[in-house]
Amino acid sequence: AVVSTQSTGVKVMVSANVTSLSTNRNHSLLVQERQLASTITFVILSFFFAWTPYVFVNIINMFSTLIIRYKILATIPALFAKSSTLWWIIVYCLMDVRIKKACRKTCSRFKRAFRIWYFS
Numbered sequence: 001a002v003v004s005t006q007s008t009g010v011k012v013m014v015s016a017n018v019t020s021l022s023t024n025r026n027h028s029l030l031v032q033e034r035q036l037a038s039t040i041t042f043v044i045l046s047f048f049f050a051w052t053p054y055v056f057v058n059i060i061n062m063f064s065t066l067i068i069r070y071k072i073l074a075t076i077p078a079l080f081a082k083s084s085t086l087w088w089i090i091v092y093c094l095m096d097v098r099i100k101k102a103c104r105k106t107c108s109r110f111k112r113a114f115r116i117w118y119f120s
Contacts, residue, residue: 039095043088050084053077 054077061074093099 035095039092042091042095046087046091047084050087051081054081 057074057077093103
């Protein structure tokens with residue numbers, strides 16, 4: 001729309017670009033959906049990555065006595081699998097931008113406080 005004032009003769013161009021606002025909103029939702037999809041994918045993959053060695057050790061253990069003799073061969077995959085409950089938290093923290101910013105801010109405060117304490 002063109003708005004003109006008769007006293008000064010100045011024409012001002014005014015445009016309300018509503019489509020760009022909705023496009024930006026759609027783009028923002030698309031970015032959030034992609035981040036969520038990648039987070040879920042990493043959580044699922046980390047679950048399989050943690051539990052697969054445990055499954056293989058137990059399947060081998062059903063048909064052989066090799067792992068029973070060496071307890072450490074059975075203990076490490078078991079601990080690895082049991083730690084999978086913490087992995088989704090770690091993956092989420094690594095994928096979320098707000099948590100990354102908060103961690104950087106906290107770490108910089110600790111670094112600054114350590115420098116003051118150590119070098120004073």
